[in-house]
Amino acid sequence: MNNDIERVIYNQQQIDQRVEELAEQLNHDYAGKKNLVVVAVLTGAIMFTMDLYKRLDLYAHIDFVDVSSYQGGTSSTGSVKLLHDLKNDIKGKDVIICEDIVDTGRTLKFLIDLLKGRGANSIKICSIFDKPEGRVVDVHADYVGFDVPNEFLVGYGLDYQGLYRNLPYIGVLKPTVYQKKHD
Numbered sequence: 001m002n003n004d005i006e007r008v009i010y011n012q013q014q015i016d017q018r019v020e021e022l023a024e025q026l027n028h029d030y031a032g033k034k035n036l037v038v039v040a041v042l043t044g045a046i047m048f049t050m051d052l053y054k055r056l057d058l059y060a061h062i063d064f065v066d067v068s069s070y071q072g073g074t075s076s077t078g079s080v081k082l083l084h085d086l087k088n089d090i091k092g093k094d095v096i097i098c099e100d101i102v103d104t105g106r107t108l109k110f111l112i113d114l115l116k117g118r119g120a121n122s123i124k125i126c127s128i129f130d131k132p133e134g135r136v137v138d139v140h141a142d143y144v145g146f147d148v149p150n151e152f153l154v155g156y157g158l159d160y161q162g163l164y165r166n167l168p169y170i171g172v173l174k175p176t177v178y179q180k181k182h183d
């Protein structure tokens with residue numbers, strides 16, 4: 001699997017370090033808050049969310065949503081669907097949405113609107129990666145790990161056709177991989 005990577009954008013150590021910094025910032029900003037919910041966006045944000053969540057010195061619940069905007073390809077389709085809803089009511093809660101990457105911004109716009117409509121007290125976005133050049137809707141992440149180039153990336157939760165999420169770093173696939181079929 002590692003042989004399919006053309007170049008590494010951020011390595012494991014850089015990511016670990018940055019997650020630590022983000023956790024410190026959240027620990028500071030949310031100190032004393034009692035109604036916190038960390039919402040992980042499945043599936044890509046799992047890795048980041050767990051790395052971050054275990055470093056939070058805060059009384060925070062965790063919950064999960066699954067949305068889909070990509071259908072297995074390498075570019076956004078435009079429509080966002082809710083595939084799995086939160087288990088708990090978020091009315092009155094301070095919500096931190098954890099994402100793997102903000103690209104067009106459609107996924108987060110959809111989630112922010114949804115959670116606002118349900119009466120969340122506050123909603124902040126914490127994304128390990130951000131592709132500012134990909135933005136189509138006006139959404140910004142409050143906490144960002146790294147800005148990344150406007151290329152299709154894999155690893156640290158990001159997938160290509162369901163694979164490569166388990167790479168501990170983020171990188172660019174060799175073009176030959178896109179021509180090859182995985183079975």
Ligand code: IMP
Nearest residue numbers: 044102103104105106107152153158159
């Ligand atoms: P957005 O709705 O366009 O902002 O897309 C956000 C979602 O698209 C992310 O949660 C990812 O799952 C996926 N995505 C965006 N860029 C990439 C990429 O470079 N590689 C893999 N998945 C991506």
Ligand code: MG
Nearest residue numbers: 041042043044
């Ligand atoms: Mg995602």
